[in-house]
Amino acid sequence: MFDFVIGLGQGGGRLAQSFGKGFDVPTVYMNLAGVDFTHLDTDKKNILVFEEGGTGRNPEFGEKMVRNRFGDLDKFLTRSSFDDSKYVLVCIGGGGGAGTGFMFPLLEYLTGKQKEVFLIFTLPEDREGIPTKPNALMALDKLIARYIQPEKISILLIDNEYCVKRYGNGEGFDYWGAVNRGIVAALKRFWLLTEIDRFASFIDVASGYKALDKNDVRRVLFSRSGYSDVRQLSFDAPTEEMLLRGIRDSSLVFGSLDIRTAKRYVVSIGIPESWKQDVRTLAFVEHILQSISKATKHTPDTLRCSYFNKKLTALQVHILISGMARGKGIDRMIQSAEQDQLRLEAKDPVDRLNIKKMR
Ligand SMILES: Nc1nc2c(ncn2[C@@H]2O[C@H](COP(=O)(O)OP(=O)(O)OP(=O)(O)O)[C@@H](O)[C@H]2O)c(=O)[nH]1
Ligand SMILES: [Mg+2]
Numbered sequence: 001m002f003d004f005v006i007g008l009g010q011g012g013g014r015l016a017q018s019f020g021k022g023f024d025v026p027t028v029y030m031n032l033a034g035v036d037f038t039h040l041d042t043d044k045k046n047i048l049v050f051e052e053g054g055t056g057r058n059p060e061f062g063e064k065m066v067r068n069r070f071g072d073l074d075k076f077l078t079r080s081s082f083d084d085s086k087y088v089l090v091c092i093g094g095g096g097g098a099g100t101g102f103m104f105p106l107l108e109y110l111t112g113k114q115k116e117v118f119l120i121f122t123l124p125e126d127r128e129g130i131p132t133k134p135n136a137l138m139a140l141d142k143l144i145a146r147y148i149q150p151e152k153i154s155i156l157l158i159d160n161e162y163c164v165k166r167y168g169n170g171e172g173f174d175y176w177g178a179v180n181r182g183i184v185a186a187l188k189r190f191w192l193l194t195e196i197d198r199f200a201s202f203i204d205v206a207s208g209y210k211a212l213d214k215n216d217v218r219r220v221l222f223s224r225s226g227y228s229d230v231r232q233l234s235f236d237a238p239t240e241e242m243l244l245r246g247i248r249d250s251s252l253v254f255g256s257l258d259i260r261t262a263k264r265y266v267v268s269i270g271i272p273e274s275w276k277q278d279v280r281t282l283a284f285v286e287h288i289l290q291s292i293s294k295a296t297k298h299t300p301d302t303l304r305c306s307y308f309n310k311k312l313t314a315l316q317v318h319i320l321i322s323g324m325a326r327g328k329g330i331d332r333m334i335q336s337a338e339q340d341q342l343r344l345e346a347k348d349p350v351d352r353l354n355i356k357k358m359r
Contacts, residue, residue, distance in 0.1 A: 001023060001087070001187065001190075001191045001214075001217060001218065001221065002019070002023060002025055002087045002088065002089040002118065003025060003026075003081075003084075003085040003086060003087050003088075004025065004026055004027075004028075004081060004082055004085035004087070004088045004089070005019050005020045005023075005025050005026070005027040005028070005088075005089045005090075005091070006027070006028055006029075006030065006088065006089070006090045006091070006106065007027065007028070007029045007030070007091045008029075008030050008031070008090065008091065008092045008098065008099040008100075008102040008103060008106065009030075009031055009032075009036070009092060009093055009096045009097075009098040009099020009100070009101075009102065010031065010033075010036035010037075010093065010096065010098070010099070011091075011092070011093020011096065011099060011122060011176065012090075012091040012092040012093050012099040013029040013030075013031065013036065013037060013040060013091075014040075014093075014176055014180055015091040015093070015120060015122070015176075015180050015183065016029060016089070016091040017029075017040065017041075017042070017180075018180040018181055018183070018184045019089060019091065019184055022181075022184040022185070022188055023184075023188070023191070025089075026046075026081040026082075026085075027042070027046065028046045028047070028048065028076070028077070028082075029042065029046060029047050029048070030047075030048045030049075030073070030076075030098075030102050030106070031047075031048075031049050031050075031098050031099075031102075032049070032050050032051070032052040032053075032054060032055050032062055032065055032066075032097070032098040032101065032102075033049070033051070033052065033053055033054040033055075033098060034049045034051055035053075035054075036054075036098070037049070039173055048072070048073065048076040050065055050066065050069050050072070052065055054097070054098070055096070055097025055098050055101060056097060057095070057096055057097045057131050057132060057135060058097040058101075058131075059096075059097050059100035059101045059135055059139060060101075061097060061101065062097040062098050062099075062100060062101015062102065063100075063101040063102075063103075063104060063105065064101075065101065066101055066102050066105045066106075067105055070105060070109075073105070073106070073109065074109070077109075085115065086115065086116055087115075087116050087118065087218060087221075087222060088110055088115045088116065088117050088118070089118050089119075089120065090103075090106065090107070090110070090117060090118070090119045090120070091119075091120045092119070092120070092121050092122070093122050094121045094122050094123055094124065094135070094136035094139055094140065095122075095123075095124045095128065095131075095132035095133065095135045095136035095139075096132070096135070097135070100135060100136070100139045103139065103143070104142070104146075107119070107146075107147065107153065111152070111153070116222045116224070117153040117154070117222075118153070118154045118155075118156070118221050118222055118228070119143075119147075119153055119154070119155045119156070120155075120156045120158060120183070121136075121139075121140065121143065121155060121156070121157055121158070122136075122157075122158040122159075122160050123136050123137075123140070123157060123158065123159055123160060123161075124136050124160060124161075125160045125161045125164060126161050130340065130344055131341075131344070133337060133340075134337040134338070134340050134341045134344070136337075137333055137334045137336075137337035138334070138337055138338065138341070140157070140330070140334065141334045141337075143155065144326065144330075148226055148227070148326070150224070150225050151224055151225075152224055153224060154221060154222055154223055154224055154225075154226075154227075154228050154322060155226075155227050155228065156227070156228045156229065156230070156252070156253065157227060157253045157257075158183060158252055158253065159251070159252060159253060160179065162251075162252065163179045163182060163183065163252065164179055166182065167179045167181070167182030167183075183252065186230045186232060186252060186318075187221075187230060187320075189268065189318050190212065190217050190266060190268060190318065190320050191214075191217060193212045193217075193268055193305050193307075194212045194213060194214045194216075194217060196307070212266060212268070212303060212305050216266060216303050217266060217320070219264065219301075220264045220265065220266050220303075220320050220321070220322045221320070221322065223263060223264050223322040223323050225263055225322070225323040226261070226263070226322065226323045226324050226325055227253065227257050227322070227323075227324045227325075227326065228253075228320070228321065228322040228323075228324075229251050229252060229253045229257060229259075229319075229320075229321045229322075229324065230251075230252045230318070230319070230320055230321075231246075231247060231250045231251055231252070231317075231318070231319040231321070232250055232316070232317070232318050232319075233246040233247065233250050233316070233317045233318075234314050234315065234316050234317075235314055235315045235317070236314050236315070240287070240291055243287075243288060243291040244291055244294065244295055246317075247259070247291065247292060247295045247319065248295065256326065256327040256328065256329025256330050256333075257324045257325070257326055257327055257330075258324055258325045258326065258327045259295055259296055259321065259324060260295070260296060260297035261297075261323070261324050261325040262296045262321045262322070262323055262324050263301065263322060263323025263324075264301040264302075264321070264322045264323055265292070265296065265301075265302055265303075265319055265320060265321040265322070266302075266303045266304070266305070266319070266320045267288075267289065267292055267302070267303070267304045267305070267317065267318070267319050268304070268305045268306070268307075268317075268318045269285055269288060269304070269305070269306040269307075269315065269316070269317050269318075270306075270307060270308075270309045270312050270315070270316035270317075270318075271285070271306060271307065271308050271309065271312065271315060272308070272309065272312040272313055272314065272315065273308050273309060273310045273312070275308070275315075276308050284315075285306050288315075288317055289304060292319060296321075
């Protein structure tokens with residue numbers, strides 16, 4: 001799916017490590033504070049730290065430090081695993097100063113090298129405040145202006161609030177462990193379906209029709225024409241209404257992307273083995289596929305794959321979508337962040353930015 005992973009800042013580094021391990025791909029880490037990587041289990045040669053002791057959550061400062069030492073970044077990335085790579089995954093926890101500071105210089109560097117870039121950018125939890133939220137949203141605004149255009153890069157926006165609720169959270173340093181594993185697993189399911197014969201023990205190959213091809217999954221992820229999303233639903237016996245609502249609400253992304261504008265998607269449907277003899281199963285699968293076409297309004301490039309699985313007790317639907325346009329919600333979020341930033345600079349009282357209200 002990817003052949004090189006880069007983690008920027010502390011959160012980006014942790015997410016990158018989960019991806020690197022999950023997909024067994026060479027992974028490197030960049031930061032402006034060595035202390036952020038104390039718990040990172042990797043060889044020193046994979047770490048680039050421009051030691052500033054952190055940035056005080058200041059992305060402009062971070063970016064300036066990175067641009068000052070651009071030559072070192074180039075030298076650091078000169079290695080065969082990077083030179084030979086084509087599909088590069090970049091992970092950032094949006095809102096800090098280091099990860100966000102590295103972001104634009106690195107994106108310029110990667111696109112200059114003709115790499116296909118898939119960027120994962122997380123948006124803060126509700127309880128996080130100033131300056132994390134405005135930082136994340138303003139960086140997102142710049143990212144949209146520069147890179148959400150045809151033939152640029154693909155962006156998966158992770159809603160940390162949704163993911164903490166969905167996947168749970170741990171204590172202290174491992175607060176994010178479950179979230180990061182959940183995000184990796186969401187993408188990995190598609191990848192495993194490209195190696196269906198390796199997983200014959202739990203996937204019924206004979207009845208899985210149209211297994212995915214590695215390049216199909218890459219085509220969706222690296223479509224370079226807007227946002228990407230992963231949606232996952234699980235049902236015992238869905239009705240059409242439930243399906244449509246589930247497709248809308250199960251996004252890992254902020255719920256403000258316009259699914260009707262999707263250009264490409266892959267659907268995989270896992271069916272409990274016990275449903276195999278049920279005559280209604282096939283009609284049901286067709287019904288799900290139709291509901292997805294309805295949600296996306298038109299029929300973009302579609303790939304589908306269904307399989308019986310001994311381990312499943314309910315029906316699992318996974319949709320990987322790309323090429324979506326932003327909805328109005330993102331604009332509202334960014335405008336509100338700008339207002340809060342102005343108030344902060346004018347030392348007026350600032351409400352804690354409530355992203356939830358804007359979803
Ligand atoms: N999904 C996920 N999000 C994270 C994780 N760690 C941090 N975040 C998010 O990322 C945001 C930025 O935090 P850091 O990554 O620590 O910031 P940084 O890039 O190191 O920048 P500094 O401000 O210089 O420390 C946080 O506000 C969280 O919302 C993680 O492991 N997983
Ligand atoms: Mg940090």
